[in-house]
Amino acid sequence: MSYEIVARPHEQKFIDWSKDKPEVLVLTADLTNSCEVGRWREIYPDRYFSMGMAEQNMLGMAAGLAREGFEPWLHTFAVFLYRRPLDQLEMSIAYPSLKVRLIAFLPGIMTPGGVTHQAIEDIAVLRAIPNMTILEVGDATEAETVLDIAHAVKGPVYVRALRGEVSRIFPINEPFKFNTARILSLGVDITLITSGIMTEEALRAVPLLQEKGIGINHLHISTLKPFTDPQVLLALQNAKHGVVTMENHSIIGGIGSAVAEIMAENGIGVPLKRIGLKDTYAHGASQKYLMREYDMDAQALVVSISKLMNMNFGIYESNLEEVRKIDVHSSAKAEAL
Amino acid sequence: MDLSTMQNIADGIRLRVLAHTLANNGGYMSQACSSAELLGAMYGGVLNLALLDEPINPPPFNGVPVLNSPSATTYLTGAQFHGAKGPGYDRFIISPAHYALVIYAALIEINRLSENGLDYFNKDGSTVELIGAEHSPGFETTTGSLAQAISQAGGISLARKIRNESGKTWVFMSDGEFQEGQTWEALQAASFHKLSKLRVIVDVNQAQCDGPMDSVMSIEPLVERVRAFGWSATVVDGHNLSAITQACLLDTNRPHMVLCYTDAVRGLPLLNERRPTLHYLQFKNESERERYQFAYNEMVK
Numbered sequence: 001m002s003y004e005i006v007a008r009p010h011e012q013k014f015i016d017w018s019k020d021k022p023e024v025l026v027l028t029a030d031l032t033n034s035c036e037v038g039r040w041r042e043i044y045p046d047r048y049f050s051m052g053m054a055e056q057n058m059l060g061m062a063a064g065l066a067r068e069g070f071e072p073w074l075h076t077f078a079v080f081l082y083r084r085p086l087d088q089l090e091m092s093i094a095y096p097s098l099k100v101r102l103i104a105f106l107p108g109i110m111t112p113g114g115v116t117h118q119a120i121e122d123i124a125v126l127r128a129i130p131n132m133t134i135l136e137v138g139d140a141t142e143a144e145t146v147l148d149i150a151h152a153v154k155g156p157v158y159v160r161a162l163r164g165e166v167s168r169i170f171p172i173n174e175p176f177k178f179n180t181a182r183i184l185s186l187g188v189d190i191t192l193i194t195s196g197i198m199t200e201e202a203l204r205a206v207p208l209l210q211e212k213g214i215g216i217n218h219l220h221i222s223t224l225k226p227f228t229d230p231q232v233l234l235a236l237q238n239a240k241h242g243v244v245t246m247e248n249h250s251i252i253g254g255i256g257s258a259v260a261e262i263m264a265e266n267g268i269g270v271p272l273k274r275i276g277l278k279d280t281y282a283h284g285a286s287q288k289y290l291m292r293e294y295d296m297d298a299q300a301l302v303v304s305i306s307k308l309m310n311m312n313f314g315i316y317e318s319n320l321e322e323v324r325k326i327d328v329h330s331s332a333k334a335e336a337l
Numbered sequence: 338m339d340l341s342t343m344q345n346i347a348d349g350i351r352l353r354v355l356a357h358t359l360a361n362n363g364g365y366m367s368q369a370c371s372s373a374e375l376l377g378a379m380y381g382g383v384l385n386l387a388l389l390d391e392p393i394n395p396p397p398f399n400g401v402p403v404l405n406s407p408s409a410t411t412y413l414t415g416a417q418f419h420g421a422k423g424p425g426y427d428r429f430i431i432s433p434a435h436y437a438l439v440i441y442a443a444l445i446e447i448n449r450l451s452e453n454g455l456d457y458f459n460k461d462g463s464t465v466e467l468i469g470a471e472h473s474p475g476f477e478t479t480t481g482s483l484a485q486a487i488s489q490a491g492g493i494s495l496a497r498k499i500r501n502e503s504g505k506t507w508v509f510m511s512d513g514e515f516q517e518g519q520t521w522e523a524l525q526a527a528s529f530h531k532l533s534k535l536r537v538i539v540d541v542n543q544a545q546c547d548g549p550m551d552s553v554m555s556i557e558p559l560v561e562r563v564r565a566f567g568w569s570a571t572v573v574d575g576h577n578l579s580a581i582t583q584a585c586l587l588d589t590n591r592p593h594m595v596l597c598y599t600d601a602v603r604g605l606p607l608l609n610e611r612r613p614t615l616h617y618l619q620f621k622n623e624s625e626r627e628r629y630q631f632a633y634n635e636m637v638k
Contacts, residue, residue, distance in 0.1 A: 049495070049530065057488045057522035063478075064492020070499075072492075088519070091482050092489055096412075096471060097402040131404040155404040 003167035003200075006140035007332040010103075010163060011036040013144045014073075015043055021151075025065060025072045027051050029058050033334035035075035035105050036163050055080045059088040059100075066098035071151070078104035078119035078160065082126055089156075090129060097131040097155035106337075107136065107160035107196060108248030109277070109291070113337045114284030119160075120277050124253020126158050127225050134225040136160035137176070138199045140168040142222055145175035152178070160196055160224075164333040167200055170220075179223040181231045187215025190305055191239035193232070195221040195255050198246040198275075201291065204298035204321040209305060212313045215240075216305075227258045236263055242271040242308035246301060251276040273304040338382040343578045346446045347377035348636075351604045353442035355633050357455050358618055359626065367608060367615035368511075369439045371542035371575065371599035376443045376509075378581040379538065384507065385427045387420030392451040395465045395474055413464060416477035418449045424502035428493060431476050432486035433511035433540075437469035440476075450474050484517035486510070487537065491527050494535040507536045513545040515556040521566065527592040528567030535592040538585065540575065542601040548613040560596055568592050575599035607632050 018024045018040065030053045032038050041048040051058035055076070062072040074081060081102045082089060093100050104119065111117045126132050133153045137143045143162050150157040170182065184199070185206060194202045199220045206216055217235050221227075236243055236259065243263065245256040256274030263272060275296055282290050291297040302315045329336055350373040358364030402412045416422070419429055431440055438458060444450035454474065457463040469476040480486040487508050494506040514520050527535050547553045556562075563570040568591060571584040575597030584595040601615050602608035607628060608615060620626040 046499075051526060052522075052529070054522035054526065056519040057491070057526050060485055060488020060519065060523065061492035061495060061526060064489040064494070065496050066492075067477075067489070068493055068496030068500075070496055087482050088485060088488070091479050092485050095402065095479050097404050131402065133404070153404075 003169055004140075005165050006168050007165055008036050008163065009140040009143040009166050010161060011039060014147060015040050017147045018044065021071075022047070023069060023071045025049060025070050027058055027062055027072050027074045029053055029055050029076045029080060031076045034077075034337065035103065037075045038334070056085040056088045059085045060092045062100045063092035063096070063098055066093070066100050067096070071099050071101065073101040073103055075103045075105070077106045077117055078122055079106075079117060082122050082158065083119070086125065093156050094129050094131050099154065100156045101150050102156065102158045103161050104158055105161050105163050109282045109294070109296070110197065110248070110287050111337055112284045112286060115281045117337065118282055120282065121250050121253060122158070122160070123224055123247075123249050123255065124257070127253060127258070131155045132225060133157045134160075134223070136196045136222055136224055137162050138196050138220055138222060139170050140166040141170040141172055141174065142176045149176050149178050162197070165330050169200055169203070176222055179226055179229050181229050182220040182222070183231065184218040184220055185210070185216055187217050188238060189215040189241050190217070190308060191235045191243045192216050192218045192246070192301075193221060193235075193243065193255060193259055194218070194246040195224065196248045198248050198296070201296075201298055202246050202301055205301045205315070207321070208315050208319060209302065209313065212315070214305065214309065221255060224255060224258070227262075232259075233262060233266060236268050237266070239268075239270050242273065244273045244275060244301065244304050244308070246275040246296070248296070249276050251278055271308055273308060275300050275304060338582050340578045340582070343374070343377040343381035343582070346381045346443060347373035347578075349446040350376060350439060350442045352633070352636055353445060353455065354438055355605065355629065355636070357438060357442075357458065359630055359633060362626070363617065363619040365435055365438050365616075366605065366618040367542070367544060367601040368436050368540070369442065370603045370605050370608065371601045372436065372439055372540040373604065374576045374578055375538060375540055375581060375597045375599070376439065378578050378585065379429065379507070379509070380443055380447045383582060383585040384429055385425070385504065386429070387423060387426050389418075389420055389449055392445075392448050393418055393474070394451045395454050395457050395463065397462055398464050398472060413472040414477055415464070415469065415471060415473045415475050418444055418474045419477075424497075424500070424504060426504045428490075428504065428506045430478055430486050430490045430493070430506070430508045431469060432480050432508055432514060433483065434469045434476070434481040436511070437466065437473060437476075440469065441465060441474055444475050483511070484514045484519040487514075487520055487523040491523050491532060491535060494527070494532045495530060497534065498532060505534045505536050507538065510537055510539045512539055512541040512543065512550065512556060512559070515559060516554045524563065524566040524568060532592050533590045536585070537592075537594040539594065539596050540599055541596050542599045544601045544615045546616045552613070563594050563596070568594050570594040570596060572596045572598060576603055604636070605632060
């Protein structure tokens with residue numbers, strides 16, 4: 001499967017979308033070009049505010065602006081929106097449920113920037129915060145259409161965003177839908193739940209498994225909180241041999257945990273395998289390298305399903321769809337980070 | 338400016354907080370002693386707040402804000418005690434939430450909180466909480482985790498600047514908050530974004546929970562530090578109403594800070610026996626309570 005590659009899906013869409021929304025402001029913390037709002041700044045200089053490398057204050061000022069009826073869209077790397085300024089996020093923004101949008105780039109292990117730049121527990125932390133909404137885009141179509149979804153939420157929203165060169169997996173006329181899973185394939189043996197970039201990774205293996213006769217009910221999730229889409233419960237109830245989750249995140253507290261909660265609360269008695277970082281930090285290396293190192297790739301999915309089915313499919317790395325090569329030095333990014 | 342009105346507010350704050358402390362065997366007494374004149378000046382003339390028809394009875398707590406529930410829109414805000422918002426009016430944002438008892442006492446003195454408002458202090462189901470939150474009388478942000486108000490006031494001030502409003506946005510801070518890094522982030526941002534209508538008034542009482550500030554973490558030289566961050570700043574005797582008022586009304590096109598150096602036992606010298614730890618007054622025994630009762634009786638005379 002080869003996909004259309006879209007360069008900077010956020011950049012121009014966000015410019016066009018903001019045009020008739022004077023309440024929308026952008027706040028950044030010294031990563032303006034890296035977060036695809038450099039041109040936005042040039043077009044709307046009166047609505048752009050540089051806050052410098054001072055995220056605690058940035059979140060507080062965003063809260064003040066939101067209290068006055070503005071809608072600040074904070075653009076920086078994910079780790080600097082929840083990890084460093086967590087108390088400010090909770091007390092200044094989440095408690096009063098203010099309309100602040102946290103556009104969080106580099107979720108999970110997408111960057112060679114290493115542990116300091118890798119948001120591997122953001123979903124776990126933010127899922128526990130009352131009033132938070134958590135979204136995650138999985139392709140260019142979702143990156144382009146998440147804007148209206150975030151805008152409509154009456155409280156704070158955290159978006160695991162994608163930048164640079166992004167595959168278009170979902171048709172352009174099938175936009176992001178709030179709290180609605182995309183059903184990518186139907187099947188009775190295994191229910192597979194993926195989110196973010198893991199959906200593209202899973203799709204390297206799914207067709208080969210289907211060729212071996214394995215029925216896979218594959219759901220792509222783009223709203224992580226709330227996580228109440230009845231399609232998810234139905235898919236979990238219909239899984240004959242087990243459930244597999246794949247997330248660009250720790251397996252603790254993210255979508256794997258959310259699925260486990262639903263299964264336990266509904267008495268769904270099939271095994272669950274959670275693919276993701278297994279309670280470990282990562283380090284600076286390419287996405288492809290890290291996904292292999294930490295058993296988060298398509299090969300890991302094949303192994304998980306073969307264990308659940310107690311079968312050997314004879315599918316090896318060489319059989320899998322070629323990985324899309326992501327150029328670390330792509331001109332679609334401001335720097336190699 | 339009527340300095341005698343301001344002094345009456347200040348005297349009333351000390352008396353009310355001491356009466357409450359006597360009745361409840363505990364209270365944030367030194368904060369009342371140090372900030373009484375500062376708050377007397379602010380509420381007695383410096384602030385331009387919309388008038389209220391009559392003092393407000395503190396409403397019972399009606400729930401935390403919940404996304405997509407009616408409570409998100411009906412949630413009470415303590416800002417109503419400061420009157421209706423308007424482009425020309427000032428805002429007054431209280432940062433040190435443990436000064437709540439002192440703020441409530443001040444609001445009673447200026448007829449914005451009902452006379453019996455302190456009866457609800459720290460009572461279950463009440464908004465008149467021990468540590469003020471944004472539903473508590475006089476509060477509009479939740480800043481019990483200190484130093485978060487100045488950033489939020491910066492955001493409010495920036496919003497008002499975008500809308501070209503003439504009113505000032507004031508923050509009342511305690512000096513301990515200058516130990517938090519966020520305070521300095523906020524100062525540099527206010528200076529960088531030229532928030533010329535942002536004002537901060539500080540109770541520099543040099544005391545904090547663990548004892549004298551210079552034994553915990555020194556923040557001096559404070560005025561030089563603040564000026565180095567691009568602010569205009571004035572140091573005053575925090576018990577001199579005329580000096581406080583003048584410093585507050587200084588006309589400047591920069592964000593401006595008034596550092597009120599105060600005495601944490603002013604008006605109640607008996608508190609000196611409590612040094613070095615003044616943060617919270619709880620009587621050790623009945624005889625100590627009686628001595629404070631005697632001091633109260635003398636103050637009322």
